[in-house]
Amino acid sequence: MSQTxxxxxxxxxxxxxxxxxxxxxxxxxxFGSTYILLSTxxxxxxxxxxxxxSAQGTTTDLAMEQPASSPTRESHSAGxxxxxxEKVPDASSSGVPVVQTSEDGxxxxxxxxxxxxxxxxxxxxxxxxxxxxxxxxLFVGMSAPFCGQLNLKQQxxxxxxxxxxxxYFVRELPFRGRQSRDDAIYLLLAQxxxxxxxxxxxxxxxxxxxxxDGSGGLCPxxxxxxxxxxxxSSAFWRPRSGLRS
Amino acid sequence: xxxxxxxxxxxxxxxxxGFFGVVVSILGPRILVDMFFLHQRGRAFTILHVALxxxxxxxxxxxxxxxxxxxxxxxxxxxxxxxxFTLIPVFLFLEDTTYDRSEGAVxxxxxxxxxxxxxETFFFGTSVVPKSTWLDTVRAIFSVxxx
Numbered sequence: 174m175s176q177t178x179x180x181x182x183x184x185x186x187x188x189x190x191x192x193x194x195x196x197x198x199x200x201x202x203x204f205g206s207t208y209i210l211l212s213t214x215x216x217x218x219x220x221x222x223x224x225x226x227s228a229q230g231t232t233t234d235l236a237m238e239q240p241a242s243s244p245t246r247e248s249h250s251a252g253x254x255x256x257x258x259e260k261v262p263d264a265s266s267s268g269v270p271v272v273q274t275s276e277d278g279x280x281x282x283x284x285x286x287x288x289x290x291x292x293x294x295x296x297x298x299x300x301x302x303x304x305x306x307x308x309x310x311l312f313v314g315m316s317a318p319f320c321g322q323l324n325l326k327q328q329x330x331x332x333x334x335x336x337x338x339x340x341y342f343v344r345e346l347p348f349r350g351r352q353s354r355d356d357a358i359y360l361l362l363a364q365x366x367x368x369x370x371x372x373x374x375x376x377x378x379x380x381x382x383x384x385x386d387g388s389g390g391l392c393p394x395x396x397x398x399x400x401x402x403x404x405x406s407s408a409f410w411r412p413r414s415g416l417r418s
Numbered sequence: 419x420x421x422x423x424x425x426x427x428x429x430x431x432x433x434x435x436g437f438f439g440v441v442v443s444i445l446g447p448r449i450l451v452d453m454f455f456l457h458q459r460g461r462a463f464t465i466l467h468v469a470l471x472x473x474x475x476x477x478x479x480x481x482x483x484x485x486x487x488x489x490x491x492x493x494x495x496x497x498x499x500x501x502x503f504t505l506i507p508v509f510l511f512l513e514d515t516t517y518d519r520s521e522g523a524v525x526x527x528x529x530x531x532x533x534x535x536x537x538e539t540f541f542f543g544t545s546v547v548p549k550s551t552w553l554d555t556v557r558a559i560f561s562v563x564x565x
Contacts, residue, residue, distance in 0.1 A: 200507075211461060275455075282456035283519070290528060292453045292515040299513075300453050304462060306511045307446045308469040313497070313504045314439035315473030318432065320497050322478040324490040332425040 207308070208301035420491050443470055452515035514539055514546045 273281045285293035321328070325339045332339070419427045450462045477497070485493030517525055526546055529535050538545045 207465060210465060211458070213461075275457075279455075279457050285455075286517075286519045288525070290517070290525065291519065292517050293455065295453065302511050303449065303453065303513060304465055306507045307442065307449065308465060309504050310508055310512075311442040311446055311466060311469040312473040312476070313501055314442040315470050316477030316480070317439045317497055317501065318436035319474055319477030320435075320481040320494050321432070321485075321490065323482040324485055324493070327490045328428075331420070331422055332428070333422060334425065 203309075204298075204302050204305050207305040208298060211301055211304065212297055449512075449515050452517065509536065509540060512539075516547045518548070 273284055275281060281293075283293070285291050288294065325336045328334075329336045329339045419431060446466050447463065450459060450466065454462045480496060481493035484496050485491075514526075529538065
């Protein structure tokens, strides 16, 4: 292939190669940092569920007796470092349940199977790559709904709304039908927000909030949230008195 | 969507962004539970929640910088690029963690072909999980709503 002068293919390929190398380097740093975070052994804690023979081995016999001639099988069970192989007595031949532990003696919950395809038995590097990918995906998924959150004034001017109406974008949708402690915390915050904004004219509906002037109040930030704050104020602090017809 | 009468389309677009954006925050922890033992989950969950907090902060922050000196609609484009890029590692690296450890359970055998594995996982993912009916799906939905 002949060499070109100036802005030929070679002139473009060099920055592309650099960009590719930089991308690979960033990916390796990204995956590597996750791997290091996951593989660092946890400090010993009084709450650890450690087996009685943690100093010696990797398994604990619930019956506290194991035949000396018990056959063993290779397992990819994991502790602080998931790449460690362990000798696990075969429970099926001995007839007694066997608890697998990490090399630190921590009882593995849940107990992994002997199948290398079991996600619990995957190498830590593979898990680190998946966690890194989830990190990126979650970052993207959570940042997407909040784009435009700081431009309420411009949006209000464009659509002929008040900034308060536009601020409903960052509210939550009532989606779940169950109440929990988390909901109570959320609703408390929502009520605080409601008080701060001085807005008491929202009308709760099952899935959509409607302003009294008929404009929408869909709130896309988080669907896994709680009922509306007006409903909450009625349910938790002023039973039945706060509902608006 | 940027006209004065496009408030409802804009509203719906933000609804979709929120509806689909939080999917990872629900399914991601499920994947971690499938992959990690109990004593390891704290660290794994922390990594994931750092992403959640950073994402919720970075979205408006970066958008604010982008849209500071221009029309505010421009601020969504940086996220279009980021989302497009994220689709690549998700397609390349994520794997289904469905695994049944009960006695006698038959689990999926991963095909030798990487391409076939990707196709089965993402198009449309029904062959990598146990068969279920629409009735099961409806039951699952209402089981969440029932006390």
